[in-house]
Amino acid sequence: MEGDSTKDHPKDSSTLPNNTASNLSRDVLLRRKHYEKTPSYIAARRDSLYGKIPINHLVPLAFHTTPTLLENVQDVNTVVQDVSEQYKENKSDLFGDWQKYCKVLDSHQRVVATFGMLVLLQPI
Secondary structure, three states, rough: OOOOOEEEEEOOOOOOOOOOOOHHHHHHHHOOOOOOOHHHHHHHHHOOOOOOOOHHHHHHHHOOHHHHHHOOOOOOHHHHHHHHHHHHHHOOOHHHHHHHHOOOOOHHHHHHHHHHHHHHHOOO
């Protein structure tokens, strides 16, 4: 049939150029008004999936993503980078957002988030 060529539409369209994927990512990663479930989702995976990501990147991630979106992310580092860039461009308030982030966590998760911020603020 006409138009059914794999030249026109390759079967594996999941390999987008990096800048295209990044631009798409930036369009999806908008600041959310309803963020309440995302900090708990991230905190529950803090020791495994998000263990190497510092708190100053986790807080923005909680406000620009959703648990569903994070479950389907293949490269979390790219998402963290894109979110961090948007967060800086928007001149968001890390301390204020960190307080909101901590407010929705359970007591153990809150302790871990507090310790993470203390480590971040520790002078070298």
